[in-house]
Amino acid sequence: MQAESAFSLDEMLAEVRRHRTHLSRLMNAHDATRLVIGLLYLSRKAHAAPGTNVPTWSWLLRQPAERGSGIRAAVSKCLSHWLPAADEQSADMGTRSLMPVPPSGSEGSLHALIQAIGSTQRVGPLLDQCLRDLSADQAQADGSHYFTPGDMARLMVGAAVPRDGHRVLDPVCGSGGLLVESHLYVRERVELDPTMSLQGKEQHAHTSQVARMNFAVRGITAHVFPPGDSLAEPEPERHDIILANLPFNQRDWAPEDKTEQSARRPAPLVPVDPRWPEEPPSRGSANSAWIQHIAHALAPAGRAVFLMADSVANTRQPITRRLRERLLRDDLVECVIALPPRVFGHSKAPACLWVLNRDKSARPGWGVLDRRRQVLFVNARRAFEPVPESRARRLGDKNTALILTTLAAWRGLSENGAAASPYNDAAGWSRSCSTEEIADRESSLMPTSYAVEPPSPERDTRSRVEQLKLELADQFDQMRDLELRLLDVLEEI
CATH class of the missing domain: 1.20.1260 (Ferritin)
Incomplete structure (x- = not known):
């Protein structure tokens, strides 16, 4: 050599x-x-x-x-x-x-x-x-998302807090970056090769091959399933941690034989899938389907962290609003983080990071504070830095650490035996809300509506622009829904 x-x-x-x-x-x-x-x-x-x-x-x-x-x-x-x-x-x-x-x-x-x-x-x-x-x-990558930026991967894994022995799933694993980061996160803390189970699913065969090579080159044991659509069937087993850099606004995702009963006169949709026991998601966008798919796959104390388009947090579209109501009723939502625009490569659309948790009670490995019936909102819209010699942006290590410190303090989670830092709401940055207050606001989960900046002319302008963007996204959602309804009516003629 x-x-x-x-x-x-x-x-x-x-x-x-x-x-x-x-x-x-x-x-x-x-x-x-x-x-x-x-x-x-x-x-x-x-x-x-x-x-x-x-x-x-x-x-x-x-x-x-x-x-x-x-x-x-x-x-x-x-x-x-x-x-x-x-x-x-x-x-x-x-x-x-x-x-x-x-x-x-x-x-x-x-x-x-x-x-x-x-x-x-x-x-x-x-x-x-x-x-x-x-x-x-x-x-040329056929829309595949191969690489989640390192700072974003560290934020997602740090928010999920995987532990040794956990079963970790990424249903849209791409190159496997989030699973690699989970392995590194645990290895740094146990100072041994982790015994956790890492599983990835990927629809595209080329990307699936890249994920296998990624794990092998790094010496990480992980199972990548044969290429396939994760939304096609419910997950057969429960997972302690689910991480996902999801595709936004995926259209026509549902198999026809599961959504239509008759070509001539369709009967009302029957929710036979255990992932959506009350009503099936809209065929016009897979956003709600992904959230329910992930929630259904969580173990009794499982946590999930995933990227989701802003519109899902605040749209007035009935199906999505009812989904938010069910998530709050089941006390699944732990934290929603409004991310800066353009800090991840696969979409320029504004997005939030969602954290779901099936058990927010005080317990080892999560935190000493009981946060049941509460949700933390973090407004990190302006928490970015420029990439040197580029017009691009990134979250950056400093902002990533600030978000994770806020979330750990809210949970009462300490590292290395140190006492947990106290949590206090910070104007324009973070706010802890009860699920009752959120329900009174049409179950909106948009952090910028709760962690509001102090009054100023600049803040008023940004707030108005933000509101107009949300209203426009809501109108687009309604247009997609009406388009699908019209196509169903035309098929009956």
């Missing part, structure tokens, strides 16, 4: 990105990045005892950079042998054939990438860079 000290980490990242960029001129950027992730995977997994006659990473390192198909064929052979299958029960459904084939003319870049990766033990930063590159190319 070459001397690792020959390159700084920044130089290594720049070199790998340079060769990946050259590959992207010969194939699309999405496939080029996945090919680099495949090489990172091989560097950690393609090892065998001498004499076994299988292609290995050390064998790949020895391949010459000659023109022709030699090294390209060697890379394909090695990937084909070592890549994990998407479905362990069926080789035909495996992911091996999903990896892109190195194109003609890529010999030099492939050889340079193999040598660069082989010269370092620090593959984690290289993998993170590749995942960020995949997320930046949304158009």
Whole structure:
């Protein structure tokens, strides 16, 4: 192996990105990045005892950079042998054939990438860079959300507070970033390899393959289910922690045979699915379906943290409003955090972070304060920082820590034996409300309506703009609902 000290980490990242960029001129950027992730995977997994006659990473390192198909064929052979299958029960459904084939003319870049990766033990930063590159190319990623920004992942996991031995699920796991962060969070606290169960589900086969490679490169044991739609069926088992960076406003999500009784004269919908015992969610948007799917999958003391479009917290649409009423009646809502706009890549729409909890009573591992029939609202709309040399924004470590400190104080949760910090409402930042007060406000769960800034001309302008945005989103929701009703009527004619 070459001397690792020959390159700084920044130089290594720049070199790998340079060769990946050259590959992207010969194939699309999405496939080029996945090919680099495949090489990172091989560097950690393609090892065998001498004499076994299988292609290995050390064998790949020895391949010459000659023109022709030699090294390209060697890379394909090695990937084909070592890549994990998407479905362990069926080789035909495996992911091996999903990896892109190195194109003609890529010999030099492939050889340079193999040598660069082989010269370092620090593959984690290289993998993170590749995942960020995949997320930046949304158009070619088929809408898949590969990478939740690190500060957002730390916020979500820190709000969920996973413990060793917990069963953790991400029903839309993408590249598996939230599960990786859960593993790191627990490992830092137990100082051992966690015994928790990590499970991920992903609809797209390509993304599912990336998740498997992500876990393998980092040495994390996790189970990624065969590609499929998580909303198709209820979860068969309960989970202690559920984390999800959800797709917003997903349309036409419901299977036809579960939503229509008759093509000519549909009967009223019968809520046979245990996830929605009172009424099924709207077919026009999967937002409510995702919330109920997650709530149904929680263990008796389970917690869930997920991203959700602003409109769900405040819309007057009857189905969504009744869902909020049921969540409050069942005392499932623990905290709602209004996030700054444009701090996560897959949507420019304003969003909130929801925290559900089936048991808010004082207990070990959660907190010393009984918070039943109460909800914490955090208004973090302005808690962002600019990304250097970019027009982008990020939450940032300081703001992430501030939100988590507020939530821990409200719970009465302490770390490392220290006394829990006292909680007090802070104007414009956080407020603890009773479920009765929330019910009197049409069960609105919008933090900016409760954690209100002190009066000022600037605040009044922002408040009016915020209200207009919510009203516009509400009108869009009603338009989608009316559109689906009209289509149902036309089908009867």
